Amino acid sequence: MHSVTLYHWEPNANSGKPMLALMEKGVAFHSHYVDMLSFDQHKPDYLAVNPQGTIPTMVHGERVLTESTAIMEYVDDTFGGPKLMPDDARERWRIRWWMKFMDQWLGPSFSMIGWKVFVGPAVRDRDPAELQAAIDRIPLPERRVAWRKAISGEFGAEELQESQRRVALGIRLLEQELARRPWLASDQYSLADINGFNLAYALPLAQPALSNDELTPNIMRWLRAIYARPATRACWALGRTSLVKRVTILEQPHIGAGQVA
Amino acid sequence: MSVTLYHGEPNGPSLTVLAALFAKEVPAELRYIDLAGGERHTLPFAQEPLVAMSIEGEGPVLVADGEPMSDSVFLACYLDDVGPGAALRPADPYDRWETMRWCRQLIERTAPAAACLGCDAHPPQLDQGVLERIASLDLRARWQQITAGQFSEAQLADSRTKIHQAAERTEERLANREWLMGAFSIADLESYAWLAGMVPLVPVAFAAKPRIAAWLERVRAHPAVARALSYARTAEPLASWSIGPEINRWG
Numbered sequence: 001m002h003s004v005t006l007y008h009w010e011p012n013a014n015s016g017k018p019m020l021a022l023m024e025k026g027v028a029f030h031s032h033y034v035d036m037l038s039f040d041q042h043k044p045d046y047l048a049v050n051p052q053g054t055i056p057t058m059v060h061g062e063r064v065l066t067e068s069t070a071i072m073e074y075v076d077d078t079f080g081g082p083k084l085m086p087d088d089a090r091e092r093w094r095i096r097w098w099m100k101f102m103d104q105w106l107g108p109s110f111s112m113i114g115w116k117v118f119v120g121p122a123v124r125d126r127d128p129a130e131l132q133a134a135i136d137r138i139p140l141p142e143r144r145v146a147w148r149k150a151i152s153g154e155f156g157a158e159e160l161q162e163s164q165r166r167v168a169l170g171i172r173l174l175e176q177e178l179a180r181r182p183w184l185a186s187d188q189y190s191l192a193d194i195n196g197f198n199l200a201y202a203l204p205l206a207q208p209a210l211s212n213d214e215l216t217p218n219i220m221r222w223l224r225a226i227y228a229r230p231a232t233r234a235c236w237a238l239g240r241t242s243l244v245k246r247v248t249i250l251e252q253p254h255i256g257a258g259q260v261a
Numbered sequence: 262m263s264v265t266l267y268h269g270e271p272n273g274p275s276l277t278v279l280a281a282l283f284a285k286e287v288p289a290e291l292r293y294i295d296l297a298g299g300e301r302h303t304l305p306f307a308q309e310p311l312v313a314m315s316i317e318g319e320g321p322v323l324v325a326d327g328e329p330m331s332d333s334v335f336l337a338c339y340l341d342d343v344g345p346g347a348a349l350r351p352a353d354p355y356d357r358w359e360t361m362r363w364c365r366q367l368i369e370r371t372a373p374a375a376a377c378l379g380c381d382a383h384p385p386q387l388d389q390g391v392l393e394r395i396a397s398l399d400l401r402a403r404w405q406q407i408t409a410g411q412f413s414e415a416q417l418a419d420s421r422t423k424i425h426q427a428a429e430r431t432e433e434r435l436a437n438r439e440w441l442m443g444a445f446s447i448a449d450l451e452s453y454a455w456l457a458g459m460v461p462l463v464p465v466a467f468a469a470k471p472r473i474a475a476w477l478e479r480v481r482a483h484p485a486v487a488r489a490l491s492y493a494r495t496a497e498p499l500a501s502w503s504i505g506p507e508i509n510r511w512g
Contacts, residue, residue: 089342
């Protein structure tokens with residue numbers, strides 16, 4: 001068996017997807033923490049592994065894999081352990097639909113808000129020349145724009161409002177979907193749940209006016225059920241930042257409207 | 262299993278799904294709809310969330326045993342799973358990963374650029390009264406932008422750059438292969454579906470790229486693609502465009 005190395009940041013968003021998928025499958029891997037807030041992902045050591053400078057990257061033997069959702073499918077296809085995609089073709093379609101919706105529509109809106117309140121403030125106070133040099137090293141032009149905006153707090157009111165609209169609509173759609181089925185898009189625990197948890201684990205803290213046990217009981221049931229899994233506990237225990245420690249909100253048995261400030 | 266495919270002209274996402282359906286020999290009822298007129302939004306299942314909120318833009322809808330399904334790449338994966346025809350994805354997990362990653366990059370970067378340039382050159386005309394029926398507000402906004410003819414020069418230039426990059430990636434990839442993933446696959450279908458119509462619109466991106474020219478011919482001649490193209494109702498399906506995915510909002 002070839003060894004697996006995962007280059008990842010926090011168990012959050014894209015990094016957390018292959019981390020949790022590997023842990024659910026019981027695949028041992030060498031964890032290589034890439035400190036995004038120190039711009040490790042744009043330094044030569046990391047660019048030698050993944051020239052695009054995106055996180056995460058998985059190395060399996062000689063194979064180098066990027067794009068977190070595609071990595072998860074590879075992990076499920078390649079390794080033993082519990083299947084994280086159902087046998088039914090239509091359920092697989094539904095799972096992929098939801099993962100794309102989260103990766104490309106809902107996730108970027110969550111992350112614009114997250115970068116504004118967490119990532120930007122976390123790095124903003126450093127030496128401006130050092131920050132500029134860090135931005136200049138970013139290989140993908142789209143990511144350069146994203147970092148510049150996050151650091152300078154340049155997100156416009158209109159784009160933040162559009163992100164908030166999408167977050168509110170996305171929460172409604174998730175709640176509807178989870179009222180229909182025990183898990184997201186399927187009757188069994190799958191990659192869609194792993195993907196969704198990485199997006200929504202702190203939802204009642206991040207969006208207290210939109211998500212709590214009264215407004216979104218199915219989302220809350222679903223988040224707690226995923227958090228109760230041993231793999232999720234082990235995965236989130238690897239988190240180092242206050243961002244990820246927010247997951248403990250799910251230990252509260254009931255979160256009512258207006259309970260989280 | 263009962264399958265109905267609502268499709269438009271064989272270009273873009275409709276071409277991918279029609280050709281996948283034929284390649285996989287899945288029996289289906291075909292229903293032609295005017296995707297470029299917004300007819301999808303008048304269908305009885307148009308408000309179902311997984312149709313209404315598809316971020317592909319105006320793509321085909323496959324109804325399998327009553328469930329309306331959208332998104333051309335994943336519909337092709339579904340057909341690949343259920344049909345008896347030759348596989349449309351490689352068997353090896355790493356090659357499968359490469360296929361999915363290739364398609365993801367196409368969907369994210371190439372498709373929005375191609376739809377922008379295609380709609381700019383051949384603007385779709387939304388039927389009367391359809392705008393208010395479009396449930397997704399961001400899709401509605403893209404329709405309003407196209408109706409007002411509002412693509413900026415910067416957007417068009419950025420889109421041409423993305424077509425250049427896609428053509429370069431494809432040319433490079435074909436250095437030692439006939440098909441993008443070794444055997445004919447969903448990656449060939451989806452790449453052809455977005456790029457073939459770009460040849461007349463961004464000719465310089467395809468100039469002096471002999472491998473991509475030969476590959477375009479090969480894909481066009483594939484029996485499943487040829488059959489899909491035979492469902493065209495216009496003289497030039499490559500000039501038929503409707504609203505595509507949105508251009509990345511940030512990062």
